[in-house]
Amino acid sequence: MSIPSKTVKVWLCIAGMVASGSSVAGDPSARDWLPAPVGTNLLVGYMASLSSHGIYENGNRVSGAPGMDMQMAIYRQMHYRELAGKTVQYEIIVPMLRKNAGNPREHMQGVGDVSLGAAVWFVNNEESRTYFAWEPFVTVPTGRYHGSRADLSPGANRWTTVQDFAFAQGFGESSYFEGVAEFEFYGKNTNYYGATLKKDPSMRLMALVSTNLTESTYVGMRYRYETGGKEKVNGTQVVGSANSHQLAAEITHQLNDQHQLQLQYIHDLEVRNGPRLNGVQLRYAYAF
Numbered sequence: 001m002s003i004p005s006k007t008v009k010v011w012l013c014i015a016g017m018v019a020s021g022s023s024v025a026g027d028p029s030a031r032d033w034l035p036a037p038v039g040t041n042l043l044v045g046y047m048a049s050l051s052s053h054g055i056y057e058n059g060n061r062v063s064g065a066p067g068m069d070m071q072m073a074i075y076r077q078m079h080y081r082e083l084a085g086k087t088v089q090y091e092i093i094v095p096m097l098r099k100n101a102g103n104p105r106e107h108m109q110g111v112g113d114v115s116l117g118a119a120v121w122f123v124n125n126e127e128s129r130t131y132f133a134w135e136p137f138v139t140v141p142t143g144r145y146h147g148s149r150a151d152l153s154p155g156a157n158r159w160t161t162v163q164d165f166a167f168a169q170g171f172g173e174s175s176y177f178e179g180v181a182e183f184e185f186y187g188k189n190t191n192y193y194g195a196t197l198k199k200d201p202s203m204r205l206m207a208l209v210s211t212n213l214t215e216s217t218y219v220g221m222r223y224r225y226e227t228g229g230k231e232k233v234n235g236t237q238v239v240g241s242a243n244s245h246q247l248a249a250e251i252t253h254q255l256n257d258q259h260q261l262q263l264q265y266i267h268d269l270e271v272r273n274g275p276r277l278n279g280v281q282l283r284y285a286y287a288f
Helices: 007-010 018-027
Strands: 041-057 069-083 086-101 107-112 114-125 129-140 160-171 175-186 189-192 195-199 204-215 219-229 231-233 236-239 244-254 259-270 272-288
Touching: 114 160
Parallel strands: none
Antiparallel strands: 041 069, 041 272, 069 086, 086 107, 086 114, 114 129, 129 160, 160 175, 175 204, 189 195, 195 231, 204 219, 219 244, 231 236, 244 259, 259 272
16 A cells, blocks of 8 residues: 555544553543552553544645544553652553544454553652652554555554653642653654654643542643644655644542542644544543
8 A cells, every 4th residue: 555645644644642642541631640659559541532624734724634533442541659758650541442544444453562661659748738840651563554545543552661751749729730841762663654754752731720529529730732743654754743732621539448430521722744633532430
């Protein structure tokens, strides 16, 4: 099969949607960077659906571009322990995806690439409600992949690593601010429609605020800016820098000490290259 043209490639590109289990499970929700007590285990499940409302190339909407959408189910498991006097969180993320794109409509589904991470809190001060953590992720190319349907494949056929640096600070009676800087580095995909795909590093900057409505319910909002991630096929650029802006709003309810539910709405404000997306995500967490 021939490599998609530059414009078709932009239509199919779903950059940033599954970073490290990404833009849905990989992007933090409010209070994700407040560590649980040492010894805690968390089982988390996500269900998400995103669809495009316009496809963009170099900041311009592509007239007549076909729609695209994606559904995801994500399993995430975390364990907190103490190591060398620091709180450490180990985690694994396993995404399952269904991608739909094109005209006529094509789809592909299956298990995506598994991500492994380990967060370390260098500052964990409950009295001042101040926290600072670093978490490296490695994404392993274990997902379903076909080189002749590369852009629809659940897997990416390349190794990646993500480095997260996060700061959280409480203020007022029940409010928090969190700032996250995330850097992602990509390996080569040597079977991209029979060619080699290279992707430049990308950077995501996120700011989150949250506050309690009741003792068991809080609301939050996240702003995300992403840049970088230019893609080249056999040395020829096919997708430019992301330069995207996104907002997400969420409400989280603690059912009891062990069970938590969260509903999140995700909306792309501006996208320079790729689909402009919005959708919803439901998250369930069980602690033991």
